[in-house]
Amino acid sequence: MNTGAPQPSLRQIPVLLRGESDTIESWLSQRGLPQIFLFVAVIIVGSASYGAGMGLWRDPVQAGYTAMKFPLLILLTTFGNALLNGMLAPLLGLNINLRQAFMAILMSFTIAAAILGAFSPLAIFLVWNTPPVADQATSFSSHSLILLTHVAAIAFAGIAANLRLLRLLHQLSGSREVGWKILLAWLAGNLFLGSQLSWIFRPFIGSPGLPLEFLRQDAFRGNFYETVFRALKQLLLT
Amino acid sequence: MTTTWFNVRQLPALLRGDTITVRPWSNRASFAQTMVFLAVIVVGTGAFGAAVGFWRAPLQSVYTAIKLPLVIVFTTLGNALLNGMLAPLLGLNIGFRQSLLLILMSFVIASAILGSFSPIVLFLIWNLPPVSSGANTVTGFYGFMQLVLAGIIAFAGVMANWRLFPLLHEQAGSRTVAKRVLLSWLVGNLFLGSQVCWMLRPFVGKPDMPLEFLGPGLQQGNFFETIFDNLRDLLVKSP
Numbered sequence: 001m002n003t004g005a006p007q008p009s010l011r012q013i014p015v016l017l018r019g020e021s022d023t024i025e026s027w028l029s030q031r032g033l034p035q036i037f038l039f040v041a042v043i044i045v046g047s048a049s050y051g052a053g054m055g056l057w058r059d060p061v062q063a064g065y066t067a068m069k070f071p072l073l074i075l076l077t078t079f080g081n082a083l084l085n086g087m088l089a090p091l092l093g094l095n096i097n098l099r100q101a102f103m104a105i106l107m108s109f110t111i112a113a114a115i116l117g118a119f120s121p122l123a124i125f126l127v128w129n130t131p132p133v134a135d136q137a138t139s140f141s142s143h144s145l146i147l148l149t150h151v152a153a154i155a156f157a158g159i160a161a162n163l164r165l166l167r168l169l170h171q172l173s174g175s176r177e178v179g180w181k182i183l184l185a186w187l188a189g190n191l192f193l194g195s196q197l198s199w200i201f202r203p204f205i206g207s208p209g210l211p212l213e214f215l216r217q218d219a220f221r222g223n224f225y226e227t228v229f230r231a232l233k234q235l236l237l238t
Numbered sequence: 239m240t241t242t243w244f245n246v247r248q249l250p251a252l253l254r255g256d257t258i259t260v261r262p263w264s265n266r267a268s269f270a271q272t273m274v275f276l277a278v279i280v281v282g283t284g285a286f287g288a289a290v291g292f293w294r295a296p297l298q299s300v301y302t303a304i305k306l307p308l309v310i311v312f313t314t315l316g317n318a319l320l321n322g323m324l325a326p327l328l329g330l331n332i333g334f335r336q337s338l339l340l341i342l343m344s345f346v347i348a349s350a351i352l353g354s355f356s357p358i359v360l361f362l363i364w365n366l367p368p369v370s371s372g373a374n375t376v377t378g379f380y381g382f383m384q385l386v387l388a389g390i391i392a393f394a395g396v397m398a399n400w401r402l403f404p405l406l407h408e409q410a411g412s413r414t415v416a417k418r419v420l421l422s423w424l425v426g427n428l429f430l431g432s433q434v435c436w437m438l439r440p441f442v443g444k445p446d447m448p449l450e451f452l453g454p455g456l457q458q459g460n461f462f463e464t465i466f467d468n469l470r471d472l473l474v475k476s477p
Contacts, residue, residue, distance in 0.1 A: 160327055
């Protein structure tokens with residue numbers, strides 16, 4: 001693989017998946033928009049196809065909605081936290097600039113999106129083999145099955161992407177401790193923003209008992225953390 | 239005889255797992271070569287399927303001869319994207335087409351083994367009481383048939399993966415990576431393949447069920463739900 005200045009191409013995706021740190025490190029220092037566009041395109045295609053598979057059980061319209069919302073969720077999290085993550089890297093001892101931090105995170109989301117995209121035929125097949133939403137006797141258990149399966153697939157993609165990112169951070173920092181610190185800091189920031197964005201963008205699968213809609217009518221009422229806090233309070237105090 | 243092209247005469251090299259001969263076939267992807275692989279799969283599994291269905295009725299034999307190759311083709315193509323992603327993710331430096339060809343080759347081995355078992359299966363069926371001989375006898379032999387077929391298919395599957403492993407090992411240069419990739423491919427293919435089989439039932443054809451191309455599997459439940467329900471009944475509901 002030429003590590004000089006390769007033209008952005010889909011051939012870079014297997015390199016990302018394998019986590020070849022030397023080659024990936026050289027991409028971080030590359031300037032220009034084409035590289036960013038390629039990664040954004042992979043994120044859109046991969047997560048949109050997975051999102052379509054996710055929403056298909058509820059309705060084809062829900063599939064269209066989720067195919068739009070899932071890439072938006074990833075891109076808004078990446079761009080929304082870019083400044084914070086760019087600041088956290090040098091603060092925690094890694095000598096990279098804002099653009100390099102942004103590219104590293106974008107690459108890890110590209111890996112996650114490529115994995116999710118590869119799972120999308122299975123997600124569609126799962127929906128095809130699950131009782132339809134109209135079957136009221138089983139619709140809630142089917143919803144739970146679909147939900148759990150997606151949680152597992154997304155967790156797998158997320159873990160794989162972060163393991164690859166960790167390897168890159170180790171290489172860049174030359175220290176395991178610094179690599180872990182930055183990864184955890186980035187993860188915390190992305191989880192904080194990402195979970196609230198997911199809350200706003202609900203529904204993704206589409207509950208059988210609720211109407212079909214792009215965003216819930218109460219999308220901006222309450223928030224993810226408040227709901228978790230209330231649930232915990234109810235669990236512990238009653 | 240070693241060429242960069244796979245032709246049917248070189249099937250023994252594939253069965254032997256001769257990595258030097260086989261390696262160029264996975265590196266050089268062409269439409270014609272893929273068609274030869276598919277042809278071996280269709281002929282091998284088609285012959286085995288025909289033998290399997292023959293006990294129930296000649297028409298079931300035709301149905302199974304069509305459905306068994308479909309199971310393999312659907313599983314290979316349905317998981318192509320996933321398997322192509324898993325190889326580099328787990329450390330194997332091969333492209334999407336190479337991973338697809340490697341999996342196709344392992345199915346070619348399995349199909350060749352199954353195809354060569356088809357005369358034995360036909361002989362077995364010839365020696366079994368026919369379906370028309372009465373419910374009590376037939377039910378017992380139906381179970382026996384299922385076990386024999388499961389044994390043959392398991393043997394073909396194990397051998398195909400046994401031969402795939404050295405190829406993966408050679409490409410990866412590491413036993414650990416090769417094992418990881420093989421296991422992940424197996425899990426994906428088992429997941430999809432078992433459900434595809436469930437949908438395309440019946441293959442043998444139950445004696446007390448009507449003769450049909452597709453049974454109730456396409457509309458009712460799924461393979462994993464049935465396993466889950468059976469396990470739940472066994473663990474929770476049993477006294």
